[in-house]
Amino acid sequence: MSDNVAHALAGAGGGIISMAVTYPLITVNTRLQVQRTKDSDSAYAGNMDALRKIISAEGIAGLFSGLESALFGAALTNGVYYYFFEAVKATFERASQRKTLSTVESMVSGAVAGAMTCIITNPIWVVNTRLTVKQKSQDKEESTTLQAFAEIIREDGVLALWQGIIPALILVINPIIQYTAFEQLKNRVQRFRKLGSLDFFVLGAISKLAATSITYPYILLKSRMQLKQSKNEGERYDSLADGLRKVIAQEGIAGLYKGIESKLLQSVLTASFLFMSKEALFSYAVKLLILLGARRSLAGAK
Template identity: 60%
Template sequence: MSDSTVHAIAGAGGGIISMAMTYPLITVSSRLQVQKDGKSKDAYKSGLDAVRKIIAKEGVRGLYSGLDSALFGISLTNYTYYYFYEFTKSIINKVQMSTLEQMSAGAVAGAATVMITNPIWVVNTRIATRNAASPSARPMGTVETAMQMIRESGFKSFWQGVTPALILVINPIIQYTVFEKLKDRIAKTRALSSVDFFILGAISKLAATAITYPYIVVKSRMQLKQSDDAKERYSSIMDGFRKIIKHEGIAGLYKGIESKLLQSILTASFLFMAQASLVEYVAKLLTSLGLRAAQPKRI
């Protein structure tokens, strides 16, 4: 197996670990993002208020709604991203890539990942926000949610929000470019430790999420079942921006940003740390199983 596959498997494993550790924060940020009426008694006033109300109404398990689809989604997402990212880097075939080349590798990997995994994240968003949208609704699993989407809107519903998701490819582009540049700078002076990867992951994800958060809000809302009410329905990205600003103000574009930043930073930190540690172990395992030729150098 190629180096691209080794990095992809390690990335999938790192994604599962980081997702499992931070999923409650994802649930909270998702519900705050899609909440349009912040004045009702059931509305979430903050991240902590959301945690309290979710536990009170749904129990602790409510914080983990959709975890199964999220773990599957993040493993496939990271596998795809790391595979295409490393594959594109191998085509460029340079020891030291320029910023533009690193961004190009990120763009290819990000676009491929979105097209392959968007249906998974639409289902996950529906599950994670179902109780917030319909408090009396019974919990539904991944397969049941997917079948309901097909019955109500057809297969096209799996691609809701794909346009803002493609635009949000800039998020991992920024993240991985910042990460690679900082990593290369430190690597010139000393070997990187797990703590270095954790910190670099936090810094790179902070930069990416802070810049792209309004698009994340629009994407999350476009992935929901669209209302028949024209005021509630977003026909395009710009329409989403216009309606959010009109009805909720600029602050509406940043709903849940506190919990999202915390979740994103921790997820990225654990991901980069775990992926860097897993690469060598995955390579050794595949070699011992005869699925990969012995390599003279560490990848």
């Protein structure tokens, strides 16, 4: 068996760890993204105000709304992404007889992996977005992931699970930028010395900072389009272009960057922990496959 499965398992494990560590920031960011007005008393004035109000109204548990679906989504998303990324990467390496990818090859690998990941995992993130923005009630039990899935299908139809897929596919450029930057930076540093855990942490942070800063407006639109769409014409986004136009008209250019502070912090920390833990888990994933008889030896392992 090739290393693709080992990379997928390590990526899934890294995704779970990074998601668990940074989830409160995701909750704050998502609620700020979907908030369209600050007029009500319950509206969030900013990141710290959102953090304070969520804890005050819902307790610490409110910061972890939808964590179950997020952990599953993170494991599947990173597992699928790394599987396809490494598969395409290996194809390029065999064809070129080189150990490292060119910038274009990194971008193509990221595009293929990102597109496959979006199509396969979008339903999970639709459910997670709705669970994350749904405020906890003291007298009402929170919906489980499966209940939320069933509710969306029952009320909005199966296709609603792929709401926001267009901006999600456009956002494939995010991991393309991230992984291309990471691969190129990693290749340059490796010319001088062997990389350690701290190197992967820092390189992951730098690559994700660049990717998120560039693509944030699409991230915001994707979150809003994944919500149950309002019947109100002014609040419903019929397309990506329609959503972009309405956000600018109603909230100004600044509306496209609502909550970006917490998103940048969360994204950078997530990527840092993901790259660091993924690299650390890879050798364990290989050993697990050997133990299960799915791999003969460590030969060829990264």
